[in-house]
Amino acid sequence: QGPGITHGAPPSPRPRIRPLRRMFTRLAWRVGAGGAVAAAAGAAAYSATPTVEAASLKKRYSIIDEADLEGDKVSVPQWKPPSRKDIKDQLKSEEFDVLVIGSGATGSGVAMDAATRGLKTAVVEREDFASGTSSRSTKLIHGGIRYLAQAFQSKIPPNTLLDVFMHLRYNHEYMKIVYADLHERAYMIDSAPFMTHPIPMMVPLYKWWEVPMMYFTGKLYDLIAGRRRTVPPSHFIPRDEALYQFPSMKDKDKEGNSLWGCLVIYDGQQNDTRMNLAIALTAIQAGAAVQNHTEVQSLLTAGTYGSPDYKVTGAKVKDLMTGEVYDIRAKAVVNACGVFSDKIRRMADPECKEIMVPAPGTHLIMPDYCSPDQMGMVWFTKDGRILYLLPWEGSTIAGTTDTKGEITFEPRPTLPEIDFILSECNRVLRDPVDYSTVRAAWSGIRPLVRDPNAPPGDTKSLSRDHVVDVVKGDLITIAGGKWTTYRKMAEDCVDKVLAVHPSLKGKASECITATMQLVGADRGGEVCAQNFDRVAVTLREEFHLDKDTANHLRYNYGTRALQLAYLARTESGYVTKSKDKVFYNRLHPKYPQLEAEVAYACRHEFAETATDVIARRPRLAFLDANATLEALPRILEIMAKEKGWNSSRVAQEEKLAKRFLETMYLPEGEAQEVVKRGASKKLVKQLTNMKA
Numbered sequence: 211q212g213p214g215i216t217h218g219a220p221p222s223p224r225p226r227i228r229p230l231r232r233m234f235t236r237l238a239w240r241v242g243a244g245g246a247v248a249a250a251a252g253a254a255a256y257s258a259t260p261t262v263e264a265a266s267l268k269k270r271y272s273i274i275d276e277a278d279l280e281g282d283k284v285s286v287p288q289w290k291p292p293s294r295k296d297i298k299d300q301l302k303s304e305e306f307d308v309l310v311i312g313s314g315a316t317g318s319g320v321a322m323d324a325a326t327r328g329l330k331t332a333v334v335e336r337e338d339f340a341s342g343t344s345s346r347s348t349k350l351i352h353g354g355i356r357y358l359a360q361a362f363q364s365k366i367p368p369n370t371l372l373d374v375f376m377h378l379r380y381n382h383e384y385m386k387i388v389y390a391d392l393h394e395r396a397y398m399i400d401s402a403p404f405m406t407h408p409i410p411m412m413v414p415l416y417k418w419w420e421v422p423m424m425y426f427t428g429k430l431y432d433l434i435a436g437r438r439r440t441v442p443p444s445h446f447i448p449r450d451e452a453l454y455q456f457p458s459m460k461d462k463d464k465e466g467n468s469l470w471g472c473l474v475i476y477d478g479q480q481n482d483t484r485m486n487l488a489i490a491l492t493a494i495q496a497g498a499a500v501q502n503h504t505e506v507q508s509l510l511t512a513g514t515y516g517s518p519d520y521k522v523t524g525a526k527v528k529d530l531m532t533g534e535v536y537d538i539r540a541k542a543v544v545n546a547c548g549v550f551s552d553k554i555r556r557m558a559d560p561e562c563k564e565i566m567v568p569a570p571g572t573h574l575i576m577p578d579y580c581s582p583d584q585m586g587m588v589w590f591t592k593d594g595r596i597l598y599l600l601p602w603e604g605s606t607i608a609g610t611t612d613t614k615g616e617i618t619f620e621p622r623p624t625l626p627e628i629d630f631i632l633s634e635c636n637r638v639l640r641d642p643v644d645y646s647t648v649r650a651a652w653s654g655i656r657p658l659v660r661d662p663n664a665p666p667g668d669t670k671s672l673s674r675d676h677v678v679d680v681v682k683g684d685l686i687t688i689a690g691g692k693w694t695t696y697r698k699m700a701e702d703c704v705d706k707v708l709a710v711h712p713s714l715k716g717k718a719s720e721c722i723t724a725t726m727q728l729v730g731a732d733r734g735g736e737v738c739a740q741n742f743d744r745v746a747v748t749l750r751e752e753f754h755l756d757k758d759t760a761n762h763l764r765y766n767y768g769t770r771a772l773q774l775a776y777l778a779r780t781e782s783g784y785v786t787k788s789k790d791k792v793f794y795n796r797l798h799p800k801y802p803q804l805e806a807e808v809a810y811a812c813r814h815e816f817a818e819t820a821t822d823v824i825a826r827r828p829r830l831a832f833l834d835a836n837a838t839l840e841a842l843p844r845i846l847e848i849m850a851k852e853k854g855w856n857s858s859r860v861a862q863e864e865k866l867a868k869r870f871l872e873t874m875y876l877p878e879g880e881a882q883e884v885v886k887r888g889a890s891k892k893l894v895k896q897l898t899n900m901k902a
Contacts, residue, residue: 284752285737286772289729290814291494298529300499302536306332307714308707309524309540311506311554314344315482315693317546318489318500319700319723325496326726327704327718332538333493334504334527337619338822340486343548345826346621346654347693348573348610349602351399351406351478353392355588356596357384357674358431367590371419387674389434394695396438399478401697402488402728404742404768408441409479409600411586412456412472414638416463421446424473431475441476455585458640475588481603482693483826484766487815488728489696495729503530503818509557510537511683522558522683531818542711544703545687548657549617558685565679566689567658567672568617572627573609575650575833576643580606580635589638597634604758604801605649605833608635612656620870621653625877625884646888649834652874659690678706686710697723730768737769749775754792762802773814778806783848797841803828808845812852820846820863821870835875836893842867872897 292300308324310317313335324331335341359366361384365377399406413428415421428444435441452472453461461469494500506525513519524539545554552564578601581587586600600607611627628651635643659673676691676699688703701721708715727733731740738744742764749760753775763771778784778794784806786793795805811817811827823845824831830838846860846867855863876884881898885891 284748284772284776286776287737287769288773289495291491291816294501294531294816294818297499297501298534298536301332301334301501301527301538304330304499304539306330306499306538306540307717308332308542308544308704309334309538310544310546311525312336312546312548312550313339313486313490313500313502314342314546314548315340315486315489315696316344316548316688316691316699316703317544318486318493319696320544320546320688320703321493321498321500322489322496322726323697323700323704323721323723324707324718325493325498326722327720329704329714329718331493331498332540333490333498333500334506334525334538335500335502336505336530338502338818338826339490339816340483340826342550342619343654343656344486344693345483345829345832346571346573346652347482348598349479349482349600349607350409350598351395351480351694353388353395353431353435353477353694355427355431355475355477357391358388358427358434359590361385361388366594374419374423383674385434388431390675390698391692391694392431392435393438394698395478396435396440397697397724398480398485398694399440401726402480402485402731402768403740404730404732404745405485405488405765406478406480407765408476409586410442410474410476410584411588411598411600412447412452412459412474413588414452414459414463414472415470416465416467418470421470421473428473428475441478444473444475447472447474456582456587458580459587460638460640464637479600479602480693481766481829483829483832485728487826488730488768491729491815492726500816501529502816502822504528505530506554506557507535509543509554509683509685510539511558515682520683522685541714542707543685544707545685546689546703548689549655551657551687551689555679555681555685555687558683559681562681565660565677565687566617567660568615569656569658570613570615570621570627570653571610571656572623572631572651572653573607574623574628574631574648576606576608576647577649578605580608580639580643580647587638589634591630591634597631599635599638603762603833615655617655620873621655622873622876622878623651623653625880627653628877644888645884646890648875648889649836650832650874651877652832657689676702678702680706680710684710730770732769737772742768745769745771748772753779755794756802759794759796759802759804763804770814774804774806774810777810778804781806781809784809797828797830797844798834798837800837801830801833803830805844805848808848809852812849817849818853820849820867823849824867825870825874831871831874835871835897836890838871839868839893839896868897 307329308331310320310333313333321331321333361381363377364379368374425446432443448471449469490500505528507528508526509522510524512521512523522543526537528535545551547554549566549568552566555562581599581601583601588598591597608631659677673690679687691699732738746760746764749755797803807828808823811823817823817827824838850860881894885894
C-alpha cells in the first residue's frame with residue numbers, strides 16, 4: 211500500500227424490493243430518475259441489525275450501584291474515566307498500535323473504532339473535544355435533502371415548472387452520497403437514543419407544481435432510507451394545518467403566491483458537542499488513552515526521508531496545561547485534524563500538496579418563540595443553498611451559510627453572513643427578526659477536501675465525500691465528510707491503517723461500531739431498560755428536579771444524568787433547601803443547566819478550562835452570550851475549587867472565556883455597527899473595549 215487517496219464508499223446494497231418500493235421505482239424512471247433505482251432499492255432493502263449487548267463492558271466495569279437517596283434506593287451508574295495524570299503516564303510509557311491526532315467527531319470515532327477492534331489506541335487533541343468544526347454544526351443527523359435535489363436538478367431552486375423540465379438530470383454521485391448518509395443516519399440515531407431524536411421540518415410550498423415535485427422528493431428520501439429509516443415518513447399537510455403547526459410562518463411569499471401547504475420531512479437531531487464527548491468516553495471505556503489540551507509539536511520518524519524505510523513512528527507533544535513535553539510512540543499515526551490536517555501532513559512530508567479547503571458557515575441562535583417546540587423549517591435560499599430554522603435546547607437555531615474563508619482557530623461570523631440569515635428568515639417568518647433577536651452567533655469551518663493532483667483553483671475537484679490520504683512515512687489522514695458519516699469515516703480509516711500496516715491485522719477484529727451504542731445509552735439495560743423517559747421520571751420523582759432540568763439532563767447525559775444528580779444532591783453548594791423542599795442551583799435563571807454540571811465536567815469529562823465548560827459541557831455560550839457572561843463568575847468559582855486554581859489563574863481563565871464569548875456574538879471589528887442594528891450595547895461593551 212503506497213501513498214494515495216481513497217474515497218469513502220457506501221455499503222453494498224441487498225437486492226430485495228417490496229411491491230410498494232417497486233411502484234416508486236417505476237415512478238422514478240418516468241421522471242428521468244432511472245439511474246437512481248439501484249441506489250434507492252439497495253438502501254430501501256437494508257435491514258435493521260440488533261445492537262451489541264454490553265456483556266463485555268459489564269465484565270470490565272462495575273457500572274451500576276444502588277445509591278441511598280434519603281432512604282430510597284436508586285440505580286446510579288458509577289463508572290468514572292481514568293484521571294488525566296494516569297492517562298498521561300500511560301501515553302509517556304507505552305507504545306501504541308495507533309496514535310490519533312485530533313479528537314473532533316472523526317478523531318474520536320477513529321479512536322472508538324480502533325479500540326473496540328482490540329488495537330492499543332492513543333489520542334491527543336490540541337484544544338478540547340469538538341473544539342473546532344464538530345461543535346459548530348446545524349445539530350442535524352441527516353441524509354442531505356439538498357444532495358437529493360441536486361441529483362435530479364442542475365438548477366436549485368427551480369423558479370418555474372419549465373425550469374424543472376429544462377434542468378432535469380440524473381447524477382448518480384449525489385445519489386450515492388444520500389444513500390450512504392441515510393445509512394449512517396440510522397446508526398447515529400440508534401447509537402445514542404437518549405440524545406438523538408427525530409425532528410420534523412416543514413418545506414413551505416407557494417406554487418402548485420412544487421406540491422407534487424416535493425412530495426415525490428420526500429417519498430424518494432424515505433425510500434432510500436429503507437427499513438432502517440428510524441424516523442417517521444415524510445408527508446404533505448395543507449395550508450391550514452401548516453399555519454396551525456407553525457403560526458409564525460408567512461402565508462404568502464414575496465411574489466404574492468399563497469401558501470399551498472408544506473412537505474414535512476424528518477431527520478435526526480443531536481447535541482453535537484455532547485455526542486462528540488460520548489464517543490470519546492466510549493473509546494476510553496474500550497481502552498483508549500485520550501488526552502485533550504495536548505499539542506503535537508513534531509512527528510517522530512525512523513529512516514531517511516524519501517527512502518523506502520522512512521516511517522512516522524509517533525509524535526512529540528506538549529501538555530498545554532503543564533508545559534511538559536514528551537514523546538508518544540506508535541506503529542501507526544492517523545491525522546484527523548479537520549481543516550488543520552495539512553499542517554500535520556507537511557510534518558511528515560514537506561513536499562506534499564495541500565488538500566484542505568476551508569468553507570466557513572455561520573449559525574445564529576434566537577429565542578424559542580421563533581419556532582415551535584416540535585417543528586422546524588427548511589427552505590432553499592435565493593442562491594440555491596439550504597437554510598434551516600430549528601428548535602434546539604430551548605432556543606431556535608438558524609443557518610447555515612457557505613462561503614470562502616481562511617483557516618483559523620477562532621472563526622467568527624461576518625456581518626454580511628448574519629444579515630443574510632436574518633433576511634432569509636424574514637422571507638418566511640411573519641414577525642421580523644433583527645440583531646436584537648440574536649442571542650449567539652458562531653462560525654464553523656467545514657473541511658472540504660481537494661484532489662491533490664488537481665490544478666490550483668479547481669473547485670470542481672473538491673470531494674463531496676470523505677477521503678483517506680496516505681503521504682510519505684505512511685501518515686494516514688482522514689478528512690472531509692460530515693457529522694452524520696463520522697462512523698463510516700472512522701471505519702474506512704482504520705481499514706486503511708490495517709492495509710498500510712499489515713502487522714496489526716493479527717490483533718485486530720472486525721469493525722463492530724455499526725452495532726454499538728455509546729456511553730450513557732444503558733447498554734446493559736440495568737438502569738432503565740433503554741426507556742430513557744424513566745430516567746427523566748426518576749430525576750423528577752426521586753431527585754425532585756424541575757421538568758425542564760430533568761429533560762435537559764436526560765437528553766444530554768443519558769443514564770449518567772443520575773450520577774450527576776446524585777452529586778448535586780449529596781454535596782454541599784449545589785442545592786438550596788427550604789424546609790422539606792430541595793431547589794437545585796442553576797447557572798442562570800433562564801436556562802436549565804445546573805451548577806453541579808460544572809463540577810461533574812471537571813471530575814468526569816476532562817474539562818480543564820472555563821471555555822471547555824461554557825462551550826462544550828453545559829455549553830451555555832452556544833445558547834446565550836449574555837447569560838453566559840452573567841454565569842461566568844460562579845463557573846469560575848466552582849472550577850477554582852475543583853482544580854485548585856489561584857487568583858491569577860482565575861483571572862486568566864476569565865479573560866480567555868470573555869475572548870471566546872466575543873467570537874460567539876460579534877463579527878470582527880463590527881462592535882459599533884451591531885449596536886446600531888439592535889445588539890445589546892451593555893453586552894458589547896462588556897465583551898470589547900467599545901466606549902459609550
